[in-house]
Amino acid sequence: MSVVAPLRLKRGEVSLADWGVWIALIGLVIFNAFATSRFFSLQTLQTNLTQMAAIAILAMGMTLVVATGGIDLSIGALMALAGAFAGTAMVTDLPIMHTPLIGVILVLLIAIVVAGLFGLVNGFLIGGLGLQPIIATLGVLIAGRGIAQLITSGRLFTVDDAQVLDLARGQFLGLSNQAWLMFVVIAAAALLRRSSVFGRYVVAIGGNELAARSAGVPVRSMKIAVYTLMGCLAGVAAVLSIGINGTVDTANLGLNWEFTVISAVVVGGTPLTGGRPRIAGTVGGVALLQLLTFTLASHNIPKEVANLIQAAVIVAAVALQLRRKK
């Protein structure tokens, strides 16, 4: 039975539930401290921060989507779409695409605009026409990857654009560019959530849509906005993913990422019923899933066994957050 938790706990009433993801994360760090050689190194931190960046960026948007009581299954397909357009632009001979700085900004812009437009389609279907989020984004998921593959004719092409590769693989002040980008998006999402009207509206819609509507919250446009934002972030994630892989492969770009991202959000303590986004929790959720993948890989656990362990950890982390029934 769903129990509505108080929005803010009283002093001294800190619930174990709120710390589930961090407890799991600390447990995993302690395990690694003993079991993984040279775990406490800058290299490990770098690797993990870089590898979690794209997922974290997506998870910020997803936290807000889930906060409205919705869900977006289409983000992997949106990444493929953004990759198809941005990738096609990258391999053209237009000199502007290969101008330093301007080229990479254009690539990012194209990816963000394309994925944002399809996010807008999601938003229109859900906010405007009132479709259920799962089925609307499922339709876009099926059609979207098809469109992406049509654009590239299913070809896989190599990216040798130095700027895009550098954006994904380069460093700035000792941290990878990806990590910096992730920090910026996390900070922006936290600000948006805490101190903007948009953040309050999003929470209000997820808490009780009818009440929000009666109170004058522009439910329709807020929903459209939140799915569009999700799309834009998918565009950013697509460029990062392309830069890391060095290829545009619309068949696999972002494939099944939606499930990883949604798992991270839920593991972080944001309930799928909406109204209670936890940005910090989501960051913890992404970090937990990333560290788990890292741990399993560094111990040479085969992928299929890793699947089982990941499933168990996801369930356990969510179970840790259960509030006692009243």
Add this chain to the structure above:
Amino acid sequence: MSTPSVLSARLGALRTKARGHGPLIILLAVLLFALLRYRNFYNPFNVSAILSSTDLLCIGLMAIGLTFVIAAGEIDLSVAGVAVCASVVTALLAPLGAPVAVMAGVAVGIVLGLANGVLVAFVGLPSFIVTLAMLLATRGLSLILADRGRVPVDYSFPLVSFYSTKFWGLVPLPLLVVVGIAIVAGLVLSRSPFGIHVLAIGGDRESAVLMGLKEGWIRCVIFVITGSLSGLAGVFLLAKTTTGNPLEAQGWELTAIAAVVLGGTLLSGGRGSIASTSVGVGLLAIVFQILNYENGQGIPINSYWQNVIRGVFVLAIVIVQAVGARADQRRRAVEAARFHGNPIPSAQ
């Protein structure tokens, strides 16, 4: 009475009758389209191919189970993973004979469904995340069981001949099994106390609990039902493909959910019928087959186009339903306002 008014009255009556049967009308329209567009769509070979396709039978079995789950306001993303796990286990146990292997396959489904059910109903975890984890776990488990390969079964395995048995050269035996299960499931959902309780829980769980329904048990049982049907779907999948392949049936959970929704069952729970799910399954299966046909006989449509058309088709039908539901709501509001003599509400 002049002719136009008679006509409009007739049309009005027709519209009233058609209300709520949108998906069925679309299905009939699609069938008619196939008849007009392709010279030999309805030859016995093609018809029996559609009737024994995994799009119809395996997705159908999963969708029947999902109707219970979705009607209760839950979701099960693990149906395809469970089916694949069951097909691998059945293939591995084939040397022990078909009855044992088939029972083991269904048992795998029951056990995994029970695990879902216990975690959702008694531990209280959200079904989306439990079944998502189960999807991950079953794929991993299938790969481990199959030792990262495929498990072929011999063509002499009785299950294979069971699947290809046809009556009058047209009606496949497995279709009769699925139809039988659909009828039983339909009766259970709409006529039995259990089915009514499922719908009550999906409609308003708090009230259902206050009425004294054992919602924990009921929610657990629906996941076991879905698990067992997914297990059977896995057995059928093996019978059709003669190989237990851990990488088979990718994304089928989403197709099955789409079929349920296309039929008109709401994902928010409280409503749903096996009849409408059957229409949704049939609609998707026919459209998939038509796309293949169009590719061969009409405009060449590569698999990318096929995906685009599938996605847009699903969206189009759901949009039509949503718009229809909204118009219905408005009509009711207007009628209620007229009845009570209130001012007629304006469109939003």
